[in-house]
Every structure is written in C-alpha cells, then in structure tokens.
Amino acid sequence: MEDAGWKNLNVKSSDPVMVKPAIPLPKTVLHLSVVDGLPVVRGNIFNSLIVYNASDKISADPAKVIREALCKVLVYYFPLAGRLRFNENGELEVDCNGEGAAFVEAMVDCNLSVLGDLDDLNPSYEDLLYALPLNTDIVNLYPLVVQVTRFACGGFVVGGSFHHSICDGPKALVNFCKALPDGRGKDKLSCEPIWNRELLKPEDPIHLQFYHLYSLCPSGPPIEKWVHASLVINPATIKCLKQSIMEECNEVCSSFEIMTALAWKARTKAFQIPQTQNVKLLFAVDMRKVFNPPFPKGYYGNAIGFACAMDNAHDLINGSLLHAVNIIRKAKAYLFEQCSKSSVAVNPSALDVNAGQESVVALTDWRRLGFNEVDFGWGDAVNVCPIQRMTNGLVMPNYFLFLRPSEDMPDGVKILMCMDSSMVKSFKFEVEDIINKYVTTV
Secondary structure, X not given: OOOOOOOXXXXXXXXXXEEOOOXXXXXXXXXXXXXXXXXXXXXXXEEEEEEEOOOOOOOOOHHHHHHHHHHHHOOOOHHHHOEEEEOOOOOEEEEEOOOOEEEEEEEEOOOHHHHOOOOOOOHHHHHHOOOOOOOOOHHHOOOEEEEEEEEOOOOEEEEEEEEOXXXXXXXXXXXXXXXXXXXXXXXXXXXXXXXXXXXXXXXXHHHOOHHHHHHHOOXXXXXHHEXXXXXXXXXXXXXXXXXXXXXXXXXXXXXXXXXXXXXXXXXXXXXXXXXXXXXXXXXXXXXXXXXXXXXXXXXXXXXXXXXXXXXXXXXXXXXXHHHHHHHHHHHHHHHHHHHOOOOOOOOXXXXXXXOOHHHEEEEEEOOOOOHHHOOOXXXXXXXXXXXXXXXXXXXXXXXXXXXXXXXXXXXXXXXXXXXXXXXXXXXXXXXXXXXXXXXXXX
8 A cells, every 4th residue: 555655765685695504404304383384373474674773883784793693593593594395294394404594685775764663564664574475385485584774874674584383473583583693602592492392282272272363364345455553652641541440450450451452442443343243352472381391491483372352342342441451361361271271171163253354353462572672783673563565465454563662662552553544543543532531641
C-alpha cells in the first residue's frame, strides 16, 4: 500500500555471499522437534531490523565486524549454515553441510533519521533485508540471512532473517545476536546453544496449544488492505491504569496484562463484532521453564506456547479492564496446567470460537527480550522492529506486537498492529476512549 509521504530508501546492495563457519565441521543431519516440523511453524520466516546510531568512538566498518563475528558464531550455531530438507518419510530435517549463511552488504545515501521510529512500515524497508522470492521452495531457502545496511550519517541497520523451524524466532534471534559481539573476541559464548530437540514429545503441540494458530489464516478483506501501524502508550498512562486496577481488586497487575486487555477490548469494539459472538485472543508464552525439568538456557528450538483467552463480545466490551485481565490470567494459568500434564486431557475442538476469523487476534510481547541490548561496539540499539514483506501481502494479519517505544521511554509500550487499513483510526479511538475512563490527567 503506497503512500506519497514515504521516502524511497534507494538501497544499493551487493549480491549475497555465503559465510561459513570459521573452522570445518563434521557433516551431519539433525532431526527437528515435533513442534519445529508443524506446518504452521515451517511455513514461517522470522524477520527483524535492529537499528544503530553512529558512534564517535569507533571507525570500523560494521559490515566487516559483523561478518567476521558471524563466521565465528556459526561454529556454535552450525545448523544455521546448513539447509533444510525432507527425509524419506516426508519429515523436515537439517542437513548440516556447512554451505553457509547468506550475508549482504548495503548502502543508503540518506541519514538514519528517515526511518523515524519505524512506526508505520514503509514498503521500502523491505530492502533492508535480503529475501528470496516468496514462492521459493523450502529446501532452497537460507536458514539464516544477515544484511548490514550503512547510512550516510554512519548509522546502520542489521537485518536478520531466520527460518522458524530451526529457531524459535524472538528467543533464538536475541541469543544469536548477543552471541555475535561475543564472537568478536571471546573463546566461548556467554550462552552456548543447545539443540536437544528430543526434549519435546509427540503430545507437546497439544499441550502448547499450537492448534489455535490455524484460526489466524487470512480471510475477509483483500490482503492488500492490511497495513502495519502503531500506537504508543506512555509510562504515566500505564501507571495510572495499573493503579486503578489495583484499587479495584487489591492485586498488582502487570503492564502486559493491562496493555493486552486494553488492545483486546478496543479491537473488539472497533471491529463491531456482533455481541452474540465469542472472541478469541492468542498470546505467546515462553514455556522453557515450565517443563519438568526446565529446558536448558541455550535451547533455541520452538518452545513457545499459545494461551487462548476467550469471552463473549458483549461481556468483553461492556466489562471492565479487570474483567479482561482476569480472563487473560486464567488463559495463561490453563496453558501452564496443560503443559504440566503427562497426557492429553483436552479436546481442542471444544475450545474453538464460534465465529469468523475477524474474531480472532494474536499478540506477542518483545519488550523484555533484550534486542535493544545487543552491542556490536556502537552501543545499544536505538530501535528494533519486525519486518514483513508487504509487496505480496502481510504474513500474519490480526496481530499485535508490543515493543519498547524508544530510548527515552523504556517503560512505555508501542503497540504495533496489523489490520485492515480502514480499522486503524477506529481502533486508536477506542483505545483512547477506554483510557479516558480510567485516567483523568496524565
């Protein structure tokens, strides 16, 4: 969706080169976990942009620094230098052949300031991360792509693309990016990666409630109408909302619970979903510590569960924020309860929402993952944002992502939304309307 106000970045990039592990490694084949191989996972590419300002303290070429570090780190994350393939049983696996990760250097003849806060994603931002055509067969994809784009001011953007079957998106990307600075001069990584995909058992997709993701398939308005937009909630507003909830129930409420309840209520009303219908909210939860025994710190396979909060649209819209918060808390507790059981104890169909796809929304929180703390020598990142390939449609409509707004507002929340363009204004209005009922002055 073009906008005359968007500036074309005119990115000039080199052809991708293959960066191989610094030392030759034995060739082997690794099996994926039952969750890694799910169609809803293996069809997903996880993309992100990490933005850095120029520094007066370092004159090195960031592309050279990061490429050399990548070469060393791939010794530990060697599956990312391999290729995906199907075995004779039709199961996806990793051929660790050392062919290498794709690396691209690029230049932009303008200053980093043209990106702003990446609040509304410009289709030109896609050029900050190299990608093969959307119809590329999975066996021809690069499990890892890294692009370093330098701007005229000296700032730069690191684009990272991971195949979701090999890596659990956010967790793996953060650990991997934090390993790159380690790879510049340390003998060992501060958090060594662990494969161990056999830790997940055949029944775990049910316990982790992955089946709910199938209800997020796009439908309704043409995909070209879906856009990314954002809304920032400042720390003072969040503090007032939390105080109001605490006075109502005498319990401490987290920023995640408050913001999730706010977004869910506002979206349900903005979309004018019939009040006789049910609405469903899916939100990602890191389950590594819930398993018994807990997964090791360096495990980078998919171990995210999806809690499912469900309510009648009438009750959600007309109820208080606390009402929505309690439903969200119960959904998370139920996910933990299911994951702790040793056998399947629930029929997934019994949890299905009795409405169309517009009644389902998903949400993920990136604020505490640590992307902003990845330092290649130029200081912490000034911005982090996912990037979707918008020219051929968005990967996951009906989606909210919580991000840190900026360096000056670490306790605020940027709600990045993906929805029909006609709904954005209405959603923002409903958010403000709910806030005004709880917050008089901020």
